[in-house]
Amino acid sequence: MRTRTDAQRASRRSRRRQAVRRELLYLALCAPGLVALILFNYVPLFGVVLAFKNFRPRRGIWGSENVGFDNFAYLFAGDAWRITRNTVAMNALFIVATLVVALTLAILINELRDRSPLLTKVTQSAMFLPFVLSWVVVAHLATAFLDARSGLLNQLLDLVSLPAVNWYAEPSYWPAILTSVDLWKGVGFWVIVYLAGILAINPSLYEAASLDGASRWQQTRRITLPLILPLITINVLLSVSKVFNADFGLFFQVTQNSPALYPTTDVIDTYVYRALTTTGDVGMAAAAGLYQAVVGLVLVVGANWYVRRRSADNALF
Template sequence: MATFFKNLIKNKVMLFMVLPGAIWFFFFSYLPLAGTVVAFKEYRFNRDGFWASITSSKWVGWDNFKFLFSTNDAYTITRNTLLYNIAFIFLGLILSVAMAILLSELVNKKMAKIYQTGMFLPYFLSWVIVGYFAFSFLSMDRGLFNQILGWFGVEPISWYSEPKYWPFILIFVSMWKSVGYNSVVYLASIMGIDKSLYEAAMIDGASKWQRIRHITIPMLSPIITIMTLLAVGRIFYADFGLFYQVPRDSGTLYSVTNVIDTYVYRGLKTTGEIGMSAAAGLYQSVVGFVLVMVSNFIVRKIDKDSALF
């Protein structure tokens, strides 16, 4: 115990630096964990407050979890959530790494910063704004795409009534919004690579592609693994704004745009069952935790230095 307090005093400056973040995590990440009991109750709010409402609400056990799996939509929302996230993980990884490498190879660094800023900006746009951007291109009457099709004598397409196009549209919009932001992590890693490695490779006659293939990509492999593991942990989560705002909540597109998050939201609006929503969130968190642990265990067996922990 004496050693603990001695180390505490010795590192007090560093501890004060992390104190604001620790307080934030305590109040917004750890303290709310006690509220997960709502997932096992038929929650009914009363005027005595949140915790009093939990105490007085009826215990229903696993009944709230049946909400996700007892309907005909269970397969559809699970399939859509998994397949979209798998596409986002792999395409996002490839495009982000490629973008970071291209930016690092630009000779004119001022132009590289301009390009980087231009790719970075979409990340800060809300999905509501992005949804209106998409509508300006896909609108049946005034959409840019339909106007271009009209110039070539092609009949306009009712984009918001044709499910077959939307997997490609959603993946494209997601990549457009996120790739620039995600590439910053890989670009920072590339900037930290020892330049003498590239100089030695140039002296040996290695081409630009050979330097990228044998130096840049192997040196990026640890951060690529870590970012992939973190993404796998959220594979049962879907970006609500992307799947709700961009398709404009069109009922004809539910077969390809309905995911766990939008399904729970619509269910909450219809039934008002907070316990069901809490059950869905708990389910997503537990599955994500298990996936991260299993994936990290596999990576650790293959390459200990590339594991997350």
């Protein structure tokens, strides 16, 4: 009996060694990504301690005075509500607008695919091009439209005898402006994602529906949307996970960091940046960053819990 057990153990060890050797190439390919993940995502977590210290560079992180939750108290006594409201509200606008526009365009392009392949390719390329532009370039293009003296929008207003608007001093217009800019730059990527999901649907389903007399709208509503719903759910969940992480380039570059626009465009990321560059308060900046991370985690876990209750197959975890 002992000899048989030893033989079984030796056989299992041999199979494990063979499996490791067989998968060694894949493990080697994963290694750079794992190293980068650890270096840039887990090692910096030790910096969380700065949120609870009155950081002084001469004393270092561990030598600086512990202040408990004083940094958070100062943050919440000041601008926490404004930057939280702006961050969540703007990201919610971006998520809804991108979802609706990207889905609509993907469905339209899919309808054009068989009728005009050339037009489909041109349209896809034109929509995707802004995605690869930097926010600095996009900010200059926005200035060409919004400049108070020579901007295209004010010239159009002048043509219809309407007064010019100083766009960079009017915060009420900027939720719509930033949503439009974010759509123009990023919607092409999401169109490709949803179009890929639509193309993965079995064409025989549409053929059968067509034979049964279903219109194109009925096919879209009964076949396309239900079958890409898991893809939509995953994308929305991933977007919700970043609802507390505003795109710094969009909110800083496009708005030209104009103080007049802070009531509607000042978000957590720009607030942390100013805390570091103007006041040098590392502790308060770290507190804002930790607050951003914790609430973002709570949101994505809550959203995933809700999706799991409705449809466990569509949840992320």
